[in-house]
Amino acid sequence: MSLVLGEFARCIRTGGSILLGFFNGPAGESFPHAVTTAYYWSVDAMSQHLVAAGFEVQEIHARSEAENRPHAAIVAVRTTP
Template identity: 40%
Template sequence: MTGLPSYLKATSDAYDAMAVVYADFVRDSLDALPLDRAVLAAFAELARANDAGPVAELGCGPGYLTAHLRSLGLDAFGIDLSPVMIALAREAYPELRFEVGSMDALDLADGELGGIVSWYSAIHTPPQELPPYFTEFRRLLPPGGVLLFAFFEAGGGPVTAFDHKVTTAYRWPIDDLAGLARDAGFEEVGRMLREPLVGERFRRGHLLMRAR
């Protein structure tokens, strides 16, 4: 992709370089995460009930979560900034649709999607650049459309940068992110905070929201 802001180009290049290692690392990661699977199941149930269109995983990486969403009965497809990640996803799941794109400016019509999953895919976005992402998510969803946003939680502190293994990422207070979503036209359905497991450094946050 051409004309990307510098932080997006840096993120894309970093994931291109790490794609094969990253894909191996995350491929079966949901197997050991019952709470994560539960919040994904809740999202899928709400999206199926609303039945307003396909579901997009934005920042899908190597496609494992898009495949999981399809296994939950959703018409799911994936979009990612990294061309190498998309190539790996297409190779691993040839029956699914994957496209290269930036989640802050997608070539999709207003209200085209019934649901959106952003699964730790906006964590590298500088804090001042994040509000437009929620605006774009809201544009893509009709009233009642469902958004699931997963992130690293700041534990009550301010937004904090940290040394993610791929490239710089940010931890957010869950209330601050919920506020950004409300400002963009979402209402909160629920939230799930999960304490770090062995080998994890930070609390994980999950916000389930519905477009007003």
């Protein structure tokens, strides 16, 4: 995850933002998906990865519905040059 978020940080100017959506659950736990193996990430773990890559978390949104996997989204701003 660090490599991917580091590349996002490289491509986004300081002050630029990112909206990252993901399946919310135990960090790094895999599950079968229609296209490929997918992974859960906890909001806390994803937030920590974003901060380590040079972003500041601005907003966190999460939803959980009985018939769907839990989802979350984080809006973060690039803070380091």
